[in-house]
Amino acid sequence: MRKEIARVENVTFSYPDREKPALDEVSLNIYEGEWLAIVGHNGSGKSTLARILNGLLLPSKGKVKIAGTELSEETIWDVRKKVGMVFQNPDNQFVGTTVKDDVAFGLENNGIPRGEMIERVDWATKQVKMDAFLDQEPHHLSGGQKQRVAIAGVLAVKPQIMILDEATSMLDPAGRQDVMDTVRLLNDQGAVTVISITHDLEEASKADRIIVMNKGKKLKEGKPEIIFSMGEELSRIGLDLPFPYKLSMEMRKAGIPLQHNHLTEQGLVDELWTLQQKA
Structure with missing residues (x-):
């Protein structure tokens, strides 16, 4: 039996300036150790769902439970410790003057003792093959290297779930492959459960399971082979096979x-x- 690590139950979320809800009665389960891809065109609700899973937004209705903790105003910070997020543009995430300082930033915020912090930075940068760049400035790295540093910063905090929110969309094909290979290796090693938010079905094909979002609703879920058999239906909602x-x-x-x-x-x-x- 697969162990459930997160659950979304009948979640609805509405932005004040929009007529229709961004999410409309969405339910899904996420299992420990899997790679789940959530796909959809712009406006489908996938990024709103990512932000709810990370506690950046609270649902208007419904429940979200992450690793046994139900999301609420009182538990936001507990949930955020369990879920790390890598965004589209890594430059917007960098706060340190060096790779080493940047990866250590989240650990400092969590009050991790210095000795343990040094060990975690060393471990996390080795996981993404960036340990040779510890003293370099992040802004001088390539796009793929920047995203690997961003992933290291998330890993160092040791979350149970890592969300990639369109994390490869600004990269060239080589950088995209580099990041995806890194994520697959981490996932295979059991280091983290992965949720990738993307409109790129080629990227989603590497996941264990795919959920298709459309107009704020869950349209379909299943293994990649099942999702791609939808063919023309995916094209109609703006997704390219x-x-x-x-x-x-x-x-x-x-x-x-x-x-x-x-x-x-x-x-x-x-x-x-x-x-x-x-x-």
Whole structure:
């Protein structure tokens, strides 16, 4: 049995300046150790949901429970210790003059003793392969390196859940892959449960499970293969299928006897190679 780490029950949230709620009776479960992707176009409610999970917003109606603690005005700070957040633009998160100082910032705020702080900074930067950059200024790093430092700052506090809120959307393909590989490794090692908020279905395809949001409601949830089988419905709500998946579909339509629509380029290449060997 999977252990539940967070639960959202019938959550509604409304912004004062909008007619319709940003979230409308949304319910979902999050399980310890999984990578959950929450996808949707702009305005679907996915980022509002991320901010509620982190205690940055409180629901207008409904309940949120994080690692046994129900979110309320009294428990906001307890919840925030359990949930770390990596935002779209890492430059907006940096407060330290060096990588070392920046990763230590959250630990100082939590009153962690200096000896333990040094150990945690060393551990966190090694996890994201940034321990060779401890004395460098964050603003001089590449985009991918900046996000890895931001992830290290979250890891150092040792949250149970890490939320990536469009954390790769400003990166080039190499930087995006770099960050995703880092997150996958951390997740595989059991260091943290991951929730990625994104409109990029290629990124979401790496998750264990996907929830699709549309107009403030949960439209669908399931493994990536199930979500991508929705095909045209995803396109209608403004989401673009990953290129390897679309290419697999077109090849099958053209008569190439592929057994699957592939989520990754490597999977497609491997099956094409197998077909070539049999020919």
